[in-house]
Amino acid sequence: MMTETTINGKPFKHLYAAHCESGVTASFFRHEGVDISEPLVFGIGSGIFFGHLPFIKWVGMPLSTYRAQPGAIFRKAAKRLGGEFVSKRFRNPQEGMDELRRVLRTGQIVAIRTNVYWLPYFPRRFRNNFNGHNLIVLYEVENGFRLSDPNWDHLIDISAEDLERARFARGPLEPRGFMYYPKTIRPNPDLRTACIKGMKDTCNMMLKIPLPLFGIRGMRYLAKKIKNSPGKVGFNEACRQLAHLVRMQEEIGTGGGGFRFMYAAFLQEASDLFGGSDDLARLSREMTSIGDLWRDFAVIAVHIIKQRGQSEDNFDKASELLLTCASREEEFFKDLREVVGKLKA
Numbered sequence: 450m451m452t453e454t455t456i457n458g459k460p461f462k463h464l465y466a467a468h469c470e471s472g473v474t475a476s477f478f479r480h481e482g483v484d485i486s487e488p489l490v491f492g493i494g495s496g497i498f499f500g501h502l503p504f505i506k507w508v509g510m511p512l513s514t515y516r517a518q519p520g521a522i523f524r525k526a527a528k529r530l531g532g533e534f535v536s537k538r539f540r541n542p543q544e545g546m547d548e549l550r551r552v553l554r555t556g557q558i559v560a561i562r563t564n565v566y567w568l569p570y571f572p573r574r575f576r577n578n579f580n581g582h583n584l585i586v587l588y589e590v591e592n593g594f595r596l597s598d599p600n601w602d603h604l605i606d607i608s609a610e611d612l613e614r615a616r617f618a619r620g621p622l623e624p625r626g627f628m629y630y631p632k633t634i635r636p637n638p639d640l641r642t643a644c645i646k647g648m649k650d651t652c653n654m655m656l657k658i659p660l661p662l663f664g665i666r667g668m669r670y671l672a673k674k675i676k677n678s679p680g681k682v683g684f685n686e687a688c689r690q691l692a693h694l695v696r697m698q699e700e701i702g703t704g705g706g707g708f709r710f711m712y713a714a715f716l717q718e719a720s721d722l723f724g725g726s727d728d729l730a731r732l733s734r735e736m737t738s739i740g741d742l743w744r745d746f747a748v749i750a751v752h753i754i755k756q757r758g759q760s761e762d763n764f765d766k767a768s769e770l771l772l773t774c775a776s777r778e779e780e781f782f783k784d785l786r787e788v789v790g791k792l793k794a
Contacts, residue, residue, distance in 0.1 A: 450603035454595070456587055457556030465602045467711055469583040470522045471496060472599030473560045476585060478530065480558065481634040485530070489640070492715030493647040494526030497708050498654055499778075500663045501671040507621055508578065510693040513671065515708050515743075517654070519562070519581040519622060523629070525650070529643040531635030538625040542617045545626030546609065549586060552630060558597075559586045562627040564618030570598075570605050580622045586612075642794040644719045652786040655778065665782075668775035676768035687764065688754045695750045698743065706747070709740030728788040732781065739777050746770045 452463045461480055464487070466472025471491040478485050491497075496516050503511040516522070527534050539545035552559050562583055566576045584598040593608040616626045655664040662670060671694075678687035698706070716733035720726045749770060752762040 452603050454587060454604060456558060459556075461558065461587060461597070463597045463602075463604055464599055466599035467707060468496075468516075469599050470519065470581075471526075471711075473583045473585055474523045474526050476597065476599070477558070477560070477631055478532065478634060481631065482636060483530070483634060483638060485638075485640075486714075486718060488711050488714035489644075489718055490526045491522060491708075491711050492651075492719065493529050493640075493643045494522035494524075495647050495650040495654065496522040497651055497712040498664070499667050501667045501674075502662060505621065507697075508693070510690060512621075513694055513697045515698060523560075523583075525647070526643075527631075529646050530638040530640075533632045533634075534629050535632050536627070536629040538627050539617075540625070542613055542626065545616060545628070546613050549628060550589065552628075553586060553588050553594075557630050559628050559630045560584070561586055561612075561616055561629075562624040563612075563615035564620070564624065565615075567611060567615035567618055568598075568607070569611050570601070570607065578618075578620055580618055580620055580624050639794065641722055641792075644722060645789055645792055645794055648719075648785060648789045652782045652789070655782045656786070665775050665779045668771060668778070672768045672771035672775065675764055675771065679764055691750050691764075691767070692754050695747050695754075699747050706740040706743035709736055709743060713737040713740065723792055726788075726792070728791075732785055732788065735777075735781055735784075739774065739781060742770065742774050742777065746774065 454461050459480075464472055464476045464479065466475065466487045468487070468491065471487050471494065474494065475485055475487045475490045478490070494517070498514065498517045500514045501511065502513070505512040537548065539548070549559060549561070560583055562581060565571055565579045565582045568576070568582070584596050587595045587597055587604070589595075590606055593606055594612055596605045596607055598605055616624055618624065658664050658666070661667065675691065678690060682690070713733045713736035716729050716736060720729035720733065723729060746767060749762045749767050753764065753767060756762070
């Protein structure tokens with residue numbers, strides 16, 4: 450299986466990543482000689498988040514997110530690391546494919562946003578109608594393109610027809626052929642300043658958004674909704690909604706707990722960048738523990754769904770555990786905000 454290739458005489462090493470957007474962004478910077486990890490990109494780009502959006506439907510069910518909105522990690526990380534990128538959308542699929550080919554012929558690698566359902570190399574059981582999957586197109590091959598998809602451990606070829614279908618799929622957050630690539634990248638970015646900006650922004654998003662659907666408030670709103678759902682919509686429908694929530698947490702992207710683990714890895718690396726900060730190392734361990742709690746919530750939810758309430762696990766218990774996650778994260782981000790205020794770039 451191919452994991453390395455050459456583009457316009459320049460080596461490209463495929464990055465197998467935990468999450469597509471942070472993995473693609475890290476690959477861009479690494480390809481330009483900036484030695485940076487995916488967790489650092491995720492933290493600098495303020496990737497960790499929570500939101501419950503009942504007014505946005507995905508497969509007919511409310512959308513819950515455990516990370517920043519698609520594109521935000523890339524935009525914020527690129528700006529804070531000193532990268533200038535070109536981004537484009539298209540109304541006409543032919544124009545979008547023509548522009549992709551034109552840029553690739555210059556020797557430039559190009560990231561695109563796609564719909565997972567139309568990527569044929571994904572096994573059918575993992576395909577879902579998700580319009581936010583990022584990957585890198587390296588160059589054209591016979592009848593198609595060679596890809597670096599961070600969800601896979603090797604390079605992949607795809608036909609031009611399949612790639613066009615994935616780029617121009619319809620539905621929520623439709624990509625409209627979205628593509629982006631670097632114009633300039635600073636060779637020696639100020640990682641400490643970038644980390645401070647990323648951590649401050651993350652604390653603000655989790656603690657200060659006044660709407661009840663986002664950050665810590667959003668977790669508490671959802672916990673109350675879970676507790677009341679059997680009485681409001683009936684047990685079977687409540688189970689269906691809970692199953693959808695677990696799927697959003699554990700099967701779409703990196704998952705709720707997975708994003709917490711990645712942020713913990715970011716804090717561990719940041720600790721080293723700031724001369725072995727004991728506070729950041731301590732917070733890294735705390736976030737790992739919070740990630741475990743999110744996984745425990747998913748397990749309880751599955752027990753409820755499969756056993757139909759015939760065990761000690763019930764909607765009240767799931768709600769209480771989610772409230773515990775909210776309280777732990779509230780204390781965590783308040784603590785992080787104080788620690789960041791003392792750091793020096």
